[in-house]
Amino acid sequence: MDVKIKVRRPLRELYTELADTYERTNRILTLGLDRVWRRKGARRAARDGGGVWLDVCSGTGEMAQTLSRIAPAGTRIVALDFSLPMLSYARMKSMAVPTSFILGDVKRLPLAEASVDLVTVSFATRNLHLSRDVLIATFREFRRVLKPGGRFMNLETSQPRRGITRALFHAYAAVVVKRLGHRLSGSRAGYAYLSASMRSFYGAGELAAILGEAGFAPVKITPLLFGAAAIHLAAKQAGPAA
Numbered sequence: 001m002d003v004k005i006k007v008r009r010p011l012r013e014l015y016t017e018l019a020d021t022y023e024r025t026n027r028i029l030t031l032g033l034d035r036v037w038r039r040k041g042a043r044r045a046a047r048d049g050g051g052v053w054l055d056v057c058s059g060t061g062e063m064a065q066t067l068s069r070i071a072p073a074g075t076r077i078v079a080l081d082f083s084l085p086m087l088s089y090a091r092m093k094s095m096a097v098p099t100s101f102i103l104g105d106v107k108r109l110p111l112a113e114a115s116v117d118l119v120t121v122s123f124a125t126r127n128l129h130l131s132r133d134v135l136i137a138t139f140r141e142f143r144r145v146l147k148p149g150g151r152f153m154n155l156e157t158s159q160p161r162r163g164i165t166r167a168l169f170h171a172y173a174a175v176v177v178k179r180l181g182h183r184l185s186g187s188r189a190g191y192a193y194l195s196a197s198m199r200s201f202y203g204a205g206e207l208a209a210i211l212g213e214a215g216f217a218p219v220k221i222t223p224l225l226f227g228a229a230a231i232h233l234a235a236k237q238a239g240p241a242a
């Protein structure tokens, strides 16, 4: 199934509009769960040791900061985003390990092949889903910069499997995220987009299959809140690119 949603304005423009209110709005809309889930995702991602960690679509830097707090000594973090206002907030955060910030697009990472140990992305994969093929190509780009044996951690909203839970989740996205998000942020377009992309994104099994198509194996899934979100932890095996 290829689930696409139309974005009338460039995403970068939308995030420029959302930057000032992004963290506060998220906190209210998720009742703080976004932080809990970032911490959980970071712990999973950090398990196999330090090195160079790349947090893409870093936004205001919450995941990069969470990672920095549990990173072993000697770890270096690179935080990348294509929105300057979002990245400016990230640069203001205090980081517990050396961190560099790159203004760039994930579709073409300005990093050498096999140069990083860990890639993370939180609450942004829906943005990268311009089509199934584009998403696979983007995951392949993550795989390119990972060293053999490197890991990719993806934290994103998902689709609850049970009908009733899924219906409740979609109602929450359609009403609370769209309307309250607009009210709290002042951006109608931003939260209309985020609400629609929550309802149309892949379930955890399908996203794991897409990661497999991009050459990651194995892929472990951790469902969160009855499947409303999920952590995917995927490995780059040594060997030729998929």
Ligand SMILES: C[S@@+](CC[C@H](N)C(=O)[O-])C[C@H]1O[C@@H](n2cnc3c(N)ncnc32)[C@H](O)[C@@H]1O
Residues within 6 Å of the ligand: 011, 012, 015, 056, 057, 058, 059, 060, 061, 062, 063, 080, 081, 082, 083, 086, 104, 105, 106, 107, 121, 122, 123, 124, 127, 128
């Ligand atoms: C919903 S925010 C998530 C921010 C952060 N990861 C978090 O956990 O809150 C999505 C971020 O992805 C960035 N983004 C979207 N598409 C991108 C792309 N193609 N390249 C780089 N950054 C992108 C946006 O600028 C925005 O800061």
